[in-house]
């Protein structure tokens with residue numbers, strides 16, 4: 001099983017996680033820039049974080065045979081702090097980098113005017129830089145948040161087929177599907193989605209345009225949730241090809257919209273040859 | 283070894299070659315432009331090419347393409363410093379590789395020292411090239427050699443090693459201490475260590 005985790009915050013994870021992910025079949029991932037748990041107080045703090053996503057973290061990932069890409073943005077929570085808002089002005093110099101495959105995570109947190117401004121501005125930046133956008137839906141007031149998000153997307157220059165709506169669940173999947181956007185589901189131990197509910201959604205809505213991620217970060221989360229969804233799909237009667245579409249081809253297709261996803265991603269070859277040849281590569 | 287323009291042309295596909303032609307023309311134009319760049323000006327077009335070289339020419343050619351661009355633009359220390367600090371690890375590496383041919387004096391040493399503070403072996407390997415051999419002071423140079431041994435950067439990456447290491451009693455002491463520490467821990471001593479040690483031991487002690 002080859003796995004592309006389209007949303008995981010490796011900065012908060014250990015080298016044991018990288019090893020376990022590799023052993024589970026993860027060969028590529030996207031790390032969206034986001035909140036670090038501790039609020040930042042200056043743009044410089046963001047720049048060091050972005051530089052880590054473009055330097056140290058891909059180096060760490062490469063030690064474990066995993067290709068690391070990232071998305072860059074000012075997240076909605078910190079967009080509300082006027083001390084951090086100038087980050088928006090510096091984003092263009094980051095959005096030209098080779099391993100930046102989308103603008104993100106953007107979206108709403110508390111649905112404030114400052115978040116409206118940051119979301120609209122960053123959708124425009126995505127359009128200007130030929131990048132798709134990773135747009136998360138808020139934890140609180142999720143359905144209203146999705147609707148407001150879709151309104152802003154419709155008013156933007158970025159077509160919905162270049163938008164990935166993330167953290168979806170049973171209450172938002174229908175309207176998200178109708179919007180024409182890509183559909184992201186985060187599988188968490190306690191909150192968001194779990195494997196079995198994910199399988200039920202896949203049965204109801206199909207595998208097209210669906211991406212599954214662990215969204216693992218500094219909170220209680222599990223970087224192997226992608227693999228667990230793959231196993232649950234097989235147990236529920238989905239084919240290897242269905243699993244490959246959700247866990248590999250869909251994320252490759254979405255982030256490939258950037259034109260920056262290298263086509264020579266490490267090929268696990270697991271689909272046809274078993275993954276023994278891959279285990280030796282340290 | 284950085285390939286020449288001709289060698290690179292032979293390796294690149296048609297689209298990448300055309301992209302490189304345009305990028306080098308923009309860089310050459312910037313080099314001959316009469317107007318000085320103002321500090322707040324938007325980055326010149328060739329600098330955007332510098333950032334996007336990997337996806338247009340392939341990651342395996344990115345070092346060579348970026349180095350060529352820096353030469354063609356005749357990037358000065360200020361430009362190299364800005365590109366380094368605004369760069370990804372891959373871009374920083376290209377700046378380091380270009381230093382020996384673009385900066386005759388020691389003014390760019392802060393970039394080398396920055397790279398040597400990282401644990402990214404791609405940057406460490408690029409930092410111990412000919413520019414460090416020419417300009418890095420003995421103390422940081424010795425630590426750079428030791429860092430290569432610690433992080434498994436092949437010692438062949440260290441430029442001008444025989445001359446710099448020759449009869450360096452302090453380096454020999456540091457290497458011997460490191461070997462003793464490894465041995466005490468029951469761990470193997472890197473083979474490269476013995477090579478450097480043989481160079482560093484002063485003749486009267488050998």
Ligand SMILES: [Zn+2]
Pocket residue numbers: 007009032034105215
């Ligand atoms: Zn996230």
